[in-house]
Amino acid sequence: MPDQRRPPVLITDIISQASSQLREAGIDTPEHDAKLLLAEATGAELRDVDRAMMMGECVGTSEQLADFRAMLDRRAKREPLQYIVGHAPFRYLDLKVGPGVFIPRPETETVVQAGMDWLTANGLDHPRVVDLCAGSGAIGLSVATELPGSRVWAVELSRDTAQWTRRNLMEASRSHPSIASNYQLEIADATALTTLAHLDGAIDIVISNPPYVPLTQVPQQPEVRDHDPELALYGGSADGTLIPERIITRARRLLRPGGVLIMEHDVSQGDRLVSFAAHAGFTGAYTGKDWTGRDRYLFAVASADARGAV
Numbered sequence: 001m002p003d004q005r006r007p008p009v010l011i012t013d014i015i016s017q018a019s020s021q022l023r024e025a026g027i028d029t030p031e032h033d034a035k036l037l038l039a040e041a042t043g044a045e046l047r048d049v050d051r052a053m054m055m056g057e058c059v060g061t062s063e064q065l066a067d068f069r070a071m072l073d074r075r076a077k078r079e080p081l082q083y084i085v086g087h088a089p090f091r092y093l094d095l096k097v098g099p100g101v102f103i104p105r106p107e108t109e110t111v112v113q114a115g116m117d118w119l120t121a122n123g124l125d126h127p128r129v130v131d132l133c134a135g136s137g138a139i140g141l142s143v144a145t146e147l148p149g150s151r152v153w154a155v156e157l158s159r160d161t162a163q164w165t166r167r168n169l170m171e172a173s174r175s176h177p178s179i180a181s182n183y184q185l186e187i188a189d190a191t192a193l194t195t196l197a198h199l200d201g202a203i204d205i206v207i208s209n210p211p212y213v214p215l216t217q218v219p220q221q222p223e224v225r226d227h228d229p230e231l232a233l234y235g236g237s238a239d240g241t242l243i244p245e246r247i248i249t250r251a252r253r254l255l256r257p258g259g260v261l262i263m264e265h266d267v268s269q270g271d272r273l274v275s276f277a278a279h280a281g282f283t284g285a286y287t288g289k290d291w292t293g294r295d296r297y298l299f300a301v302a303s304a305d306a307r308g309a310v
């Protein structure tokens with residue numbers, strides 16, 4: 001309902017002014033972001049904002065519009081939209097995010113889908129799953145909620161980030177109570193051979209989105225460069241493959257023969273990581289693509305011999 005104490009403001013005017021502010025700040029999707037922030041501030045859905053715009057309606061109380069303007073100012077300073085609204089969609093989940101946690105990305109949904117497809121094709125409805133470098137919990141919590149028979153172990157190095165993982169675990173357990181006992185989070189170095197060592201040789205699938213940004217390619221977007229935690233971004237070497245290669249080595253030991261590693265990587269790293277996997281005791285390694293056709297993940301099957309060859 002429009003506020004009676006102020007002259008009503010047409011939603012089309014609000015969105016037009018807000019879009020200009022965001023466009024001037026260099027944001028690529030100014031109208032979308034403005035509509036999403038208005039929806040958040042007024043407790044509405046994006047489709048309600050679209051409908052109100054079509055109908056030429058007025059929206060928001062003065063408090064809600066003040067909240068909206070505060071959010072808009074944060075966005076104009078290039079704070080990520082997801083940090084401002086406090087959550088981010090990922091597959092069937094709505095994950096809580098904020099400073100200290102990597103915002104889950106759409107390309108990682110493709111990586112999880114590749115894992116779900118392999119599990120389905122192999123009839124594994126009670127798989128043992130490891131998510132190395134868990135962040136918000138996007139990968140492991142997706143598997144645990146979409147496949148209730150699974151057991152998931154997730155590993156995250158940062159204590160600050162792990163608070164977000166736990167928050168999302170608690171949230172997801174409300175709608176999927178079984179995951180409270182089927183999902184386990186370890187705060188540890190995912191590349192260390194001692195981490196989850198009791199599971200060596202027993203895991204069906206490792207799905208991972210490790211830090212992989214080449215140190216020589218600092219992201220240009222302020223939302224990424226200035227807000228995603230550095231620990232979540234950089235792969236530890238000029239070409240960014242150091243940590244991904246360590247993840248391959250660790251995954252090889254965790255997997256049973258015939259188990260699978262699916263690991264996201266940078267578009268530039270496909271050939272190198274396929275070759276590394278072949279030397280590390282995997283067979284049938286190939287590079288999977290995201291839906292824009294870019295090389296985005298390693299798929300590799302643990303061979304029957306030479307566990308952890310490198």
Ligand SMILES: C[S@@+](CC[C@H](N)C(=O)[O-])C[C@H]1O[C@@H](n2cnc3c(N)ncnc32)[C@H](O)[C@@H]1O
Binds near residue numbers: 102
């Ligand atoms: C690219 S983010 C991915 C987060 C989440 N899996 C996702 O897909 O949205 C990488 C995560 O790995 C964590 N990390 C970095 N190095 C690590 C290590 N050696 N062991 C465990 N976690 C690590 C970072 O803190 C960050 O949360």
